[in-house]
Amino acid sequence: MTLSPPSLKVELTAPDISAYRQSNVGIDYVTRLDSGKPGPHVIVQALTHGNELSGAITLDYLFKQNFQPTSGVVSFIFANVAAYAMWDPQNPDGNRYVEEDFNRVWSDEVLNGPRDSVELRRARELVAYIDTADYLLDLHSMSAPSAPLMVCGVRPQGGQKSVNLSAKIGLPEWLMMDTGHANGLRMIERAAFGDPHKHNTAILLEAGQHWEKACEQIARETTLKFLKVTGVADAQWVDARCSLPPVEQKVVQVTEGYAAKSLDFEWLDVYNGLEVIEQAGKALAEDAGHTLRTPYDNAVLVMPTRSKRFAVGNTMVRFGRIESLT
Numbered sequence: 001m002t003l004s005p006p007s008l009k010v011e012l013t014a015p016d017i018s019a020y021r022q023s024n025v026g027i028d029y030v031t032r033l034d035s036g037k038p039g040p041h042v043i044v045q046a047l048t049h050g051n052e053l054s055g056a057i058t059l060d061y062l063f064k065q066n067f068q069p070t071s072g073v074v075s076f077i078f079a080n081v082a083a084y085a086m087w088d089p090q091n092p093d094g095n096r097y098v099e100e101d102f103n104r105v106w107s108d109e110v111l112n113g114p115r116d117s118v119e120l121r122r123a124r125e126l127v128a129y130i131d132t133a134d135y136l137l138d139l140h141s142m143s144a145p146s147a148p149l150m151v152c153g154v155r156p157q158g159g160q161k162s163v164n165l166s167a168k169i170g171l172p173e174w175l176m177m178d179t180g181h182a183n184g185l186r187m188i189e190r191a192a193f194g195d196p197h198k199h200n201t202a203i204l205l206e207a208g209q210h211w212e213k214a215c216e217q218i219a220r221e222t223t224l225k226f227l228k229v230t231g232v233a234d235a236q237w238v239d240a241r242c243s244l245p246p247v248e249q250k251v252v253q254v255t256e257g258y259a260a261k262s263l264d265f266e267w268l269d270v271y272n273g274l275e276v277i278e279q280a281g282k283a284l285a286e287d288a289g290h291t292l293r294t295p296y297d298n299a300v301l302v303m304p305t306r307s308k309r310f311a312v313g314n315t316m317v318r319f320g321r322i323e324s325l326t
């Protein structure tokens, strides 16, 4: 039986970002705002994935609000602009990337290796600049209408730094530590970000479903508070622009993921993410004769893939356990 989830409407409008192409550091779509005072280098990146609009909307908002850092340096980056240029609201799943996932190419081995793609060329342009960040916020969204969550990386490789930074921000409610991606290193895990002995800290916000209206405010306010707690934005300026109520944050420790064995992978029910399934062994999906089941009691389903654009080997869901924040 095919179970069709309710269709997901595109409620957001993709902003025109052409005005931000002109760069003051010689890399298209990178803008460096220098306060002239000492302080950290703080980067906010949007459009790691071309169809995740709320990050682009957030940076467009900050530009239009004429944001200026009060100390240190803030850089705004629109990352996979080639994929974003292909945005079509009639086919909103069609432009996550051009040739390959931009967020799986960040190991030095891949960046310095012989492979070539649209995404690798852009990553090679950006990597030295990214590596100068003391703090990085990478803005994303999800294919299923899950509650927002912060991806904090792998605990022994910098994940705890990311949880600590997210706790200062106070948003969103769910902080996720995971096991990385077998098919390539993410930007938030590379170099100093993935080294627990360095202060450099990166976090990745999944603001909600890609095209839902609520995503916009989550992305905007998380970014504003990130700029405040990293010490580069005026606290009053930020607070005047935030209205989301405080939340009690919790950590989900992902223990394992499930990769599609076939293109026939099919959910047996509608899962949006962050459901807690009481019983181990509950059948969740069918995949070429294999039944995917919950691995243990009270497993949290993290980011089930709702997208129809997936390949064999793609992560379709992760399982996790709830831990306390401290």
Ligand SMILES: [Zn+2]
Binding pocket: 048, 049, 052, 139, 140, 141
């Ligand atoms: Zn993404």
